[in-house]
């Protein structure tokens with residue numbers, strides 16, 4: 266079915282395993298828009314910090330490593346890429362070491378300041394070049410683009426999220442027990458929701474979408490309806506649908 270093209274920013278936030286990346290990528294591809302995975306940027310900085318071998322609790326040094334790291338995040342929804350200091354780190358940033366360390370690193374205010382500035386630059390460029398972008402993370406609707414015309418906060422039961430994550434890990438050759446995956450999901454939820462700067466939470470004007478009993482096509486269909494209902498679709502000619 267022809268959907269038209271996205272005009273503006275769709276902010277997609279929520280805890281781990283709710284389907285943000287999968288849904289955001291598909292939504293952007295369907296609507297001829299760009300896609301920004303902000304979690305990948307925090308992961309890349311975390312990889313730089315781990316490689317530097319510094320103490321994660323030393324926030325000043327963590328901030329120094331972050332500001333020296335060159336993170337380049339692509340916005341093609343069909344091929345989302347992450348480079349750190351010129352090398353493709355797309356696979357490495359999904360590993361358990363980075364997943365364990367990413368929440369404390371992303372809680373450092375100076376790290377967030379650096380990455381939010383870069384995210385806003387990428388978003389402005391994407392709007393200029395493509396007219397629309399789907400941005401996913403933890404603070405997009407509350408801090409990165411608080412005036413986004415559509416903010417969606419995805420939720421799902423922790424057990425459902427852990428099951429999805431375990432299946433995904435197993436498909437990519439990373440075996441772990443369901444209990445360990447659930448513990449990791451809950452640990453990150455707790456850390457991300459309780460940090461001082463831009464904690465994970467729904468923006469007051471976000472639409473909350475519970476994906477527990479939805480499959481991916483169902484989530485995508487619900488998002489497409491919301492984009493349409495918010496008047497963010499243009500025909501390929503550029504005319505906004507009335």
Ligand SMILES: Nc1ncnc2c1ncn2[C@@H]1O[C@H](COP(=O)(O)OP(=O)(O)OP(=O)(O)O)[C@@H](O)[C@H]1O
Nearest residue numbers: 281282283284285286287429433476479480481484
């Ligand atoms: N509605 C859904 N129903 C079933 N599985 C889903 C659904 N949405 C996503 N998944 C699957 O769950 C897994 C995790 O999804 P995804 O990586 O998109 O979540 P996420 O919210 O971006 O997580 P994180 O924030 O940790 O990156 C993927 O394998 C995806 O295919």
Ligand SMILES: Nc1ccn([C@@H]2O[C@H](COP(=O)(O)O)[C@@H](O)[C@H]2O)c(=O)n1
Nearest residue numbers: 303304305307367368371402403404453
């Ligand atoms: N806007 C964001 C995005 C992510 N984070 C932190 O990064 C971690 C990894 O995110 P994934 O989406 O790749 O799983 C996440 O747990 C947060 O700690 C963030 O703070 N803000």
